[in-house]
Amino acid sequence: MADGTFRSGAEQGIFPFEFLEYGRSVEGVPLRYLPAKKEARLLIFAGIHGEEWETTFLLSRALRKLHALPDYVACILITNPDGVLRSTRCNANGVDLNRNFPTSNWSAEKVLSRLVLEAPRETELSPGNAPASEPETKALMELIQNLGVKKVVSLHAPFGLIDSDSSTELSKQMESIFALPWQSGVGYPTPGSFGTYAAEKNLECVTVELPREAPEILAIRYAEPLAEFLRDFTK
Ligand SMILES: [Zn+2]
Structure with a gap:
């Protein structure tokens, strides 16, 4: 099966690859990633x-x-498994992991988020008791260091934009795959975010905010070009 061929349009019903563990969540759920076949140069x-x-x-x-x-x-399919199991933005400690990274602007202030785009930003979460207080945050930092990747793509939803510090070949590729506009920043402060952490570590980070669409629509639009990108990426 793993013969390197790519059948355009075909999709397997089972997940055909084996994961490696890179840590445990607050609740002890394995944190797992898929290694690159040859050498990881990008983490998504x-x-x-x-x-x-x-x-x-x-x-x-x-x-x-x-x-x-x-x-x-x-690739990491689920960076916050305890959150996915609960369908909460935060992890099992109530921490927004994307505000828990050890950046120069990390803040102990409550994180204010909104439940839907139309809601006011009044839902309170924690940035953690300290920078990198959460096992999911620490494990992701260690994985990136151990893999030695210099480029990261972070998938989010539902703003419908491509966000990076500057426009680069990678951000342009994401604009092309997702047919979404590029901008620098999401329009509000994000202290302790992964993007800020990446910038301070000289990692190139592109954040993809998927548009507000049903998962099936997202798959119809983007699974094929994203698969081609993953298959063909070299640098
Ligand atoms: Zn998000």
Whole structure:
């Protein structure tokens, strides 16, 4: 089965690849990733916000079009499994992991989020008791360091945009795959975010905010071009 061929349009019903464990969640759920077949040069992760499980669905659908692991891309389907199991943005400690990274602007202030785009930003979450207080945060940092990747794509929803510090070849590829506009920043402060952490560590990070669509629509639109990107990425 893993003969390196790519049948355009075909999608496997089962998940054909084996995961490796890179840590445990607060509740002891294994944190797992898919290694690159040759050498990881890019990490793409989904599901750091547990209520954005369409990111996991789309990445799974893209990977299931492949008959071998990508040569140079490592993948995480669920970065916050306790959150996905609860369908909450936060982890089991009530921490927004995307505000828990050890950045120069990390803040102990409550994180204010909104339940839907139309709601006021008044739902309170914790940024953690300290920077990198959460096992999911620490494990992701260690994995990136151990893999030695310099580029990361972070999948979120539902703003419908491509966000990176500057426009790069990678951000342009994401604009092309997702047919979404690029902008720098999401329009409100995000202290302790993965994107800020990446910038301070000289990692190139592109955040993909999927549009507000049903998972099936996202898969129909994006699984094929995302699969081709994963398969063909070299640098
Ligand atoms: Zn998110």
